[in-house]
Amino acid sequence: MDWEPATADDQVAGVPARFVAAPASTAEAAEVLRAAAAQDLAVVVRGGGTKLDWGMPPRRLDLIVDTHRLTGVVEHAAGDLITVVRAGTPLSELDFGSQQLALDSPLPGATIGGSVAANVSGPRRMLYGTARDLLIGITVVRPDGTVARSGGKVVKNVAGYDLGKLFTGSHGTLGLITECAFRLHPVPPARAVVTRTVPAAGVGALLTAVREEQVVPSAVEVDRPPGGEVTVAVLVEGTAEGVRDRAARLEKVLGGHSGDLPSWWGAYPWQPGGTGLKLTAALSKVPDLVGAAAETGIRGSAGTGVLYASVASSEDAPRLVERLRAEAVRAGGHAVVLTAPAEVREAVDVWGPVPGLELMRRVKDQFDPGHHFAPGRFVGGI
Amino acid sequence: MTSLEELAAALRAALGADRVVSDRLELRTYECDGLAHYKVTPGLVVLPRDAAECARTVSECVAAGVPFVARGSGTGLSGGALPHADGVLIVTAKMRDILEVSPADERAVVQPGVINLQVTRAASPHGYYYAPDPSSQQICSIGGNVAENSGGAHCLKYGFTTNHVLGAEIVTPDGDLVELGGRAPDTPGYDLLGAFVGSEGTLGIATRVTVRLTRLPESVRTLLAAFATTDAAGAATSAIIAAGVVPAAIEMMDALAIEAAEAAVACGYPPGAGAVLIVELDGPAAEVAAQFAQVTALCEANGATELRIAADDAERALFWKGRKSAFAAVGRISPDYIVQDGVIPRTALPEVLHRIGEVASAHGVRVANVFHAGDGNLHPLVLFDGAADGEAERAEEVSGAIIDLCIEYGGSITGEHGVGTDKAKYMPRMFSDDDLTTMQLLRCAFDPAGLANPGKIFPTPRLCGEVPRRHSAADAPAGAEIF
Numbered sequence: 001m002d003w004e005p006a007t008a009d010d011q012v013a014g015v016p017a018r019f020v021a022a023p024a025s026t027a028e029a030a031e032v033l034r035a036a037a038a039q040d041l042a043v044v045v046r047g048g049g050t051k052l053d054w055g056m057p058p059r060r061l062d063l064i065v066d067t068h069r070l071t072g073v074v075e076h077a078a079g080d081l082i083t084v085v086r087a088g089t090p091l092s093e094l095d096f097g098s099q100q101l102a103l104d105s106p107l108p109g110a111t112i113g114g115s116v117a118a119n120v121s122g123p124r125r126m127l128y129g130t131a132r133d134l135l136i137g138i139t140v141v142r143p144d145g146t147v148a149r150s151g152g153k154v155v156k157n158v159a160g161y162d163l164g165k166l167f168t169g170s171h172g173t174l175g176l177i178t179e180c181a182f183r184l185h186p187v188p189p190a191r192a193v194v195t196r197t198v199p200a201a202g203v204g205a206l207l208t209a210v211r212e213e214q215v216v217p218s219a220v221e222v223d224r225p226p227g228g229e230v231t232v233a234v235l236v237e238g239t240a241e242g243v244r245d246r247a248a249r250l251e252k253v254l255g256g257h258s259g260d261l262p263s264w265w266g267a268y269p270w271q272p273g274g275t276g277l278k279l280t281a282a283l284s285k286v287p288d289l290v291g292a293a294a295e296t297g298i299r300g301s302a303g304t305g306v307l308y309a310s311v312a313s314s315e316d317a318p319r320l321v322e323r324l325r326a327e328a329v330r331a332g333g334h335a336v337v338l339t340a341p342a343e344v345r346e347a348v349d350v351w352g353p354v355p356g357l358e359l360m361r362r363v364k365d366q367f368d369p370g371h372h373f374a375p376g377r378f379v380g381g382i
Numbered sequence: 383m384t385s386l387e388e389l390a391a392a393l394r395a396a397l398g399a400d401r402v403v404s405d406r407l408e409l410r411t412y413e414c415d416g417l418a419h420y421k422v423t424p425g426l427v428v429l430p431r432d433a434a435e436c437a438r439t440v441s442e443c444v445a446a447g448v449p450f451v452a453r454g455s456g457t458g459l460s461g462g463a464l465p466h467a468d469g470v471l472i473v474t475a476k477m478r479d480i481l482e483v484s485p486a487d488e489r490a491v492v493q494p495g496v497i498n499l500q501v502t503r504a505a506s507p508h509g510y511y512y513a514p515d516p517s518s519q520q521i522c523s524i525g526g527n528v529a530e531n532s533g534g535a536h537c538l539k540y541g542f543t544t545n546h547v548l549g550a551e552i553v554t555p556d557g558d559l560v561e562l563g564g565r566a567p568d569t570p571g572y573d574l575l576g577a578f579v580g581s582e583g584t585l586g587i588a589t590r591v592t593v594r595l596t597r598l599p600e601s602v603r604t605l606l607a608a609f610a611t612t613d614a615a616g617a618a619t620s621a622i623i624a625a626g627v628v629p630a631a632i633e634m635m636d637a638l639a640i641e642a643a644e645a646a647v648a649c650g651y652p653p654g655a656g657a658v659l660i661v662e663l664d665g666p667a668a669e670v671a672a673q674f675a676q677v678t679a680l681c682e683a684n685g686a687t688e689l690r691i692a693a694d695d696a697e698r699a700l701f702w703k704g705r706k707s708a709f710a711a712v713g714r715i716s717p718d719y720i721v722q723d724g725v726i727p728r729t730a731l732p733e734v735l736h737r738i739g740e741v742a743s744a745h746g747v748r749v750a751n752v753f754h755a756g757d758g759n760l761h762p763l764v765l766f767d768g769a770a771d772g773e774a775e776r777a778e779e780v781s782g783a784i785i786d787l788c789i790e791y792g793g794s795i796t797g798e799h800g801v802g803t804d805k806a807k808y809m810p811r812m813f814s815d816d817d818l819t820t821m822q823l824l825r826c827a828f829d830p831a832g833l834a835n836p837g838k839i840f841p842t843p844r845l846c847g848e849v850p851r852r853h854s855a856a857d858a859p860a861g862a863e864i865f
Contacts, residue, residue, distance in 0.1 A: 077727060077729065078624075079620060079623065079624065079727075079728065079729035080727040080728050080729050080758070081623065082727075098626060119568065119573075121568075129541070129545060130567075130568070132573060132576055133541060133545050140820075142820060146816050146819075146820065147816060148814075148816050148817045148819075148820035148821075149813065149814070149817050150813075150817065150820075150821060152792070152793070152794050152812075153727065153792050153793075154725045154726070154727060154757070154758055154792070154793050154794050154797075155757050155758075156533060156537065156542070156725050156754070156757045156758070156759045156794070156797040156798065157725055157793075157794035157796070157797060158530065158531045158533075158542075158580050158794075158796050158797065158798055158799075158800055158801070159794050159795050159796050159801055159805075159809065159812055159813075160801065160809065160812075160813060160817070160818070160821050160839065161577060161580070161581060161821040161824050161825075161839075162531075162544070162576060162577060162579075162580055163577075163820065163821060163824070165544070165573045165576025165577055166572060166573060166574075166576065166577045166824065168573055168576070169568075169572070169573055170572055170573075174572075185628070186626030186627075186628065187626070188626070189626070208486070211488075211597070212509070214597060214598070214599065214600035214666060215666050216597075216599075216665055216666055216669075238665075238666075238669045238672075239669060239672040239673060240672075241668055241669075241671070241672040242665075242666060242668045242669030242670075242671075242672050242673075243669075244668070245666070245667075245668035245669075246666050246668065246669070278568070280566035280567055280568055280569075281566050282487045282489070282565045282566050283486065283487045283488055283489075284484070284486035284487045304567055305566050305567060306566075306567055306568055331566070332487075332564070332565045332566050333564070333565075333566030334564075334566065334568075334569060334570055336570050351570050351571075352570065354569075354570050354571045355560070355561045355562075355564070355569070355571075356560050356561060356562055356571060356574055357571065358560075359554065359560060359574055359827065359828065360571050360572045360574065362827040362828070363572055363574070363823075363824065363827040365827070366823040366824070366826050366827045367823055378571075379570055379571040379572075380571075
């Protein structure tokens with residue numbers, strides 16, 4: 001298949017590429033990667049291009065493998081509640097009728113492959129889990145061009161290693177994802193959102209009250225603008241009768257009211273080109289983290305302990321990243337700078353401390369011994 | 383001294399004599415797991431009391447170049463914990479402490495030998511439970527569950543062990559203690575925990591496990607529906623799924639399985655039924671009430687001959703007793719049996735059941751079917767009399783043919799029992815050489831010497847440390863040369 005010379009737009013976090021190839025099938029992708037390996041080319045995979053500035057810039061870059069031709073739903077077995085989708089398919093284009101792939105996408109235009117590779121998630125991860133939980137099978141092309149599959153098309157399956165989990169969140173450092181099989185969920189007929197805005201000191205009590213009420217929320221989100229009060233928003237989904245009852249109970253417990261999804265729902269709190277962090281915490285420490293984030297503001301899944309913060313000014317970024325990281329670690333979690341302008345990326349530790357790094361390096365060395373794939377983009381310089 | 387004797391001496395010196403078993407008779411009590419027709423007496427058994435002792439045991443094995451196999455409660459059904467005659471069996475039975483139960487974090491931290499059901503018992507006073515519930519949950523260990531990625535009747539709605547394990551401290555096959563995952567979700571870096579869960583002891587040994595606790599459902603309602611045929615029960619299952627209901631469980635048993643369960647535990651299922659379904663819904667009371675009415679109507683519309691609704695916990699337990707004791711129960715109607723575990727797309731259920739029936743009668747063998755109908759996980763029980771000439775072989779053929787059917791219909795050779803020793807030979811039917819080689823790259827990263835549970839999962843071990851094939855310039859297409 002043909003490769004194209006790169007244009008000025010074909011760069012990754014400021015590093016220009018020399019070529020772009022857009023395979024339309026797993027076989028074509030294998031051909032491209034065999035050739036790239038033979039010529040010792042450094043490769044970065046590009047889907048919708050919504051997260052190309054995540055992670056560190058590649059140490060070197062020759063070839064962008066673009067997945068925009070690797071699209072479409074290969075199979076939707078409605079009776080079995082599964083689908084097989086090509087990696088370049090935008091999440092927003094998936095339509096399974098009365099069923100859904102329950103993976104929220106915070107970035108419009110993101111593809112399946114990119115969302116899996118970067119392990120993005122949104123509010124409803126609380127009920128449905130994340131990409132790793134929904135993915136039941138994966139087809140990848142290794143950096144040497146070898147095509148490999150793991151899992152399958154049935155939800156229940158323990159045959160062999162689960163490479164899908166390994167590739168989820170691997171940020172394109174282990175190979176190219178070409179197809180994903182997912183379990184689907186029915187689209188619930190009804191939903192309701194109950195919100196309440198309180199001073200930061202009152203968040204802990206509200207979250208505890210929601211947790212103790214047996215209403216099984218699909219999402220428990222918080223949003224705190226810089227210096228502001230905290231809005232808690234709880235989503236319930238189900239039958240019309242069930243949702244009515246659950247929402248009424250939540251209104252009582254929260255002292256809040258039912259309404260539409262808030263405008264900030266499921267969106268990252270930073271602007272394009274800004275500095276954005278992902279902060280995690282043990283559930284009981286979420287209120288502490290929210291309380292500590294007065295200066296930057298914070299938003300995200302209080303129901304699972306996965307939150308996001310934005311740092312507006314590049315000058316303040318090193319100090320604020322340091323402080324938020326200290327708070328996240330105190331809360332039993334981590335802080336990762338997902339996206340940042342070049343000057344911030346150079347000034348901070350993007351990934352922070354990572355346990356098990358030695359084993360991770362060994363995994364990378366096995367899958368990509370020549371370090372051709374997204375070199376330097378991931379944790380510990382992987 | 384042989385190398386094993388030297389190793390035994392080193393381990394006694396390091397850990398204390400009471401941790402090491404080398405008496406021949408005692409060793410034989412560990413010769414198999416729940417799949418009793420594979421038997422190997424281990425060279426040595428070690429019972430570490432904590433992570434440090436477990437790590438030391440592995441380090442000594444590595445130094446001596448001796449393979450090691452981890453074992454929890456020994457309830458596995460694929461020979462995953464089958465020992466090595468020249469190796470060490472590391473038994474986690476003495477590591478049974480629940481280290482922490484934190485309802486506020488919805489987490490529990492346990493040692494690997496802790497019994498599955500004990501986690502739920504410890505959590506339930508706080509209003510929480512541990513969701514994965516394999517049928518052996520009264521005796522199986524969390525460490526074994528992690529190794530096998532165990533499922534259970536309720537994983538249709540709640541997922542498997544891998545969806546409920548947030549962190550683990552493991553002993554790597556090098557003998558190092560490493561933390562994977564943690565108390566908070568989405569630890570940065572590769573999801574090595576996700577790769578570790580379900581790796582059947584080939585990537586190391588879990589010494590401490592952090593699990594998710596799930597809030598107890600407000601309401602649980604259970605329905606027992608009898609049907610004339612498995613086809614009708616299958617149609618009812620399809621209708622429930624098509625209606626957008628995700629029950630906590632949908633279990634099916636056929637006439638022969640019902641007969642066995644009646645004989646064993648007198649569960650009082652409707653007499654003469656060709657199939658029964660157990661459908662359980664749980665969640666907020668108003669939600670369960672609405673969906674339960676829907677499920678009941680769908681069972682009736684699909685020809686249910688009798689519907690029973692559990693009036694209380696005691697009756698619910700009775701419904702489940704027949705199902706959960708089904709494997710052992712067939713012992714009442716057959717001297718020997720093979721428990722098979724395969725998966726098919728749920729919609730293929732009626733067709734595959736007919737084909738299983740055809741294969742069985744062609745071989746003159748009876749098959750009782752018990753399965754998780756909601757997710758297409760079949761547990762056919764192939765009945766035979768080992769004393770009768772050729773019956774064991776015929777049963778083995780039928781069992782293998784069922785696995786072939788699962789592959790033919792796009793399913794899996796195992797839904798929850800694991801590959802272990804028993805199914806390594808089927809792996810090449812489901813996966814290509816490249817698939818299996820790629821999986822073993824992970825193995826090589828964790829265990830380059832191949833000492834952790836060797837011979838399991840993969841029929842052909844890959845030698846690690848091979849120099850990757852260098853591609854010649856001639857492999858490159860002309861197009862790539864232009865720019």
